Amino acid sequence: MKIKCSIDNKSQLLDVNSNKPLNLILIEESGGTIKLSSCNSHLCGNCIVLLNDEAVLSCLIPAFQLKGARIVTFEGYQKSRFFHDLERAYADTGSQPCPHCFNSKTLIFESLLQRIIKEEGTTSRDEEIDEYAIVKELSLNTCPCLDAQEVIAIYNAAAVYRRRRRVRRS
Amino acid sequence: MYEGVRSPAVHMPKTLGDLYFASNRFPKALFWAGGTHIMSRPNYYPDKESPDVISLQGIPELRRISRTEKYLEIGSMVTFEMLLRVGRQVLSPLLQKTLENTATKIIRRQITFGGSLATVGVRYALAGTLAALQGEVEVKGNLGPRTETQWLAVERLYDKQGRLLLKGDELITRIRLSFERETFSTFRVGGSVMQHPEECVYLSLSCTYSQSVINNFKMVITFPTSLFLVPYEVGMMMSGTMLPLSSQHIGRAVKSISDEIMVNATETPHPIQLERAKRFIEASLHELNAQSLSSR
Ligand SMILES: Cc1cc2nc3c(=O)[nH]c(=O)nc-3n(C[C@H](O)[C@H](O)[C@H](O)COP(=O)(O)OP(=O)(O)OC[C@H]3O[C@@H](n4cnc5c(N)ncnc54)[C@H](O)[C@@H]3O)c2cc1C
Ligand code: FES
Numbered sequence: 001m002k003i004k005c006s007i008d009n010k011s012q013l014l015d016v017n018s019n020k021p022l023n024l025i026l027i028e029e030s031g032g033t034i035k036l037s038s039c040n041s042h043l044c045g046n047c048i049v050l051l052n053d054e055a056v057l058s059c060l061i062p063a064f065q066l067k068g069a070r071i072v073t074f075e076g077y078q079k080s081r082f083f084h085d086l087e088r089a090y091a092d093t094g095s096q097p098c099p100h101c102f103n104s105k106t107l108i109f110e111s112l113l114q115r116i117i118k119e120e121g122t123t124s125r126d127e128e129i130d131e132y133a134i135v136k137e138l139s140l141n142t143c144p145c146l147d148a149q150e151v152i153a154i155y156n157a158a159a160v161y162r163r164r165r166r167v168r169r170s
Numbered sequence: 171m172y173e174g175v176r177s178p179a180v181h182m183p184k185t186l187g188d189l190y191f192a193s194n195r196f197p198k199a200l201f202w203a204g205g206t207h208i209m210s211r212p213n214y215y216p217d218k219e220s221p222d223v224i225s226l227q228g229i230p231e232l233r234r235i236s237r238t239e240k241y242l243e244i245g246s247m248v249t250f251e252m253l254l255r256v257g258r259q260v261l262s263p264l265l266q267k268t269l270e271n272t273a274t275k276i277i278r279r280q281i282t283f284g285g286s287l288a289t290v291g292v293r294y295a296l297a298g299t300l301a302a303l304q305g306e307v308e309v310k311g312n313l314g315p316r317t318e319t320q321w322l323a324v325e326r327l328y329d330k331q332g333r334l335l336l337k338g339d340e341l342i343t344r345i346r347l348s349f350e351r352e353t354f355s356t357f358r359v360g361g362s363v364m365q366h367p368e369e370c371v372y373l374s375l376s377c378t379y380s381q382s383v384i385n386n387f388k389m390v391i392t393f394p395t396s397l398f399l400v401p402y403e404v405g406m407m408m409s410g411t412m413l414p415l416s417s418q419h420i421g422r423a424v425k426s427i428s429d430e431i432m433v434n435a436t437e438t439p440h441p442i443q444l445e446r447a448k449r450f451i452e453a454s455l456h457e458l459n460a461q462s463l464s465s466r
Contacts, residue, residue, distance in 0.1 A: 016177075017176075017215075018177045018178055018223070041210050041213075043364050043365075059209065059210075060205060060210065060280065062205060062209065065205075108276070136274055
């Protein structure tokens, strides 16, 4: 199946099996430079990417859903200014995910922060996200390197930076 | 790397008519909803036997949420997050709690109502909750020029062991729930269905009472891989009973349901699973007592 999509802002023409999971496509197409897991249904949560701006487990997305899609991996996301909010939050709190799960947990945090401010120009309502929801969302990644307190502290610190962006723009 | 692995044909109908046509031509093709169950099965890929696919994602009718005077109607391709966004005024508290307790937001954006009800081999939380709420599903069969439609009570989709009774080419198109609200409901989950399904238990209970007399009581207990139990006898025993329930009443209900579990489960339940079920039944009846006393 031939599929046109964009990966980290580069358009690509893929020729892949229609039901091939996105994580395998990304690993193979990038020659290994994109770091994602392939855990054969153990639901490790280490394969998160942004698909049309929303976080997904890439092992649950088949190739046939990628026509015209915009895929951003952690490697692409870390070049965006939004990543700085999390970098600063990690530095401020002195906690950060371990190297093993850093990419996926960072993108889960990003998916929570997106509720504060979305893509440039389209702001979303600033939903109050309760602490339980934050910890639950992060539990999609099963690596135990951060405890609940650390997760909440990181989110709160990053949310302050993200809200400042919104204030500055408006 | 994956030589010899075939690339299944994927049909992407845009209307229900096209979908019936595709299903009629390719009766062995697999309906694809959110894909979360299909793709989280071990060894999903590569697989030499992968069936062709009919994706349900492009059909607007299946994504509709509508309200009639009496019912909330949910298209089978509505995702859990879409329905949660509809909000508290429309959703029964039991359904809301079940949806919120399922996976995480990232996954709930992908999980659909139809997919959640139609999985083969595992019974997920939604089925028990919709059955407890007396929900109905619209099932289309014999898809093609003479498509047949029937509305079924949700529990009629499964046998007592939770096995799906739909045929591979039957399609769930809508789910219907009455706006009549339960006076009391509770949803309990023990264990993780994805990590240890053999230890996991769901309990959904919906009940109405007026002037401390129970008039409608429906409990469903699900063991994801071995049991889907609606204990009708206990339901009948509860109907007409005064609240608060006595400890003998509660003890009798726990014993009766535990006996039914042992008779009906496909395999001997895991001791943790059985213990969780007993504790959930007891705790939910105490919770019902507490609510009825505090609302006096
Ligand atoms: C990380 C993760 C965490 C999870 N956590 C939970 C949890 O906490 N609680 C819980 O209950 N579940 C949980 N689940 C399971 C989840 O509920 C199921 O995977 C989901 O319900 C399947 O829905 P789907 O739309 O993705 O269906 P699909 O995977 O697309 O389809 C499932 C099956 O239904 C058939 N089908 C789909 N739509 C129809 C239709 N309209 N008519 C007839 N047949 C149809 C398909 O052919 C397939 O056989 C979790 C799953 C994941 C991946
Ligand atoms: S690879 Fe482990 S959850 Fe996707």
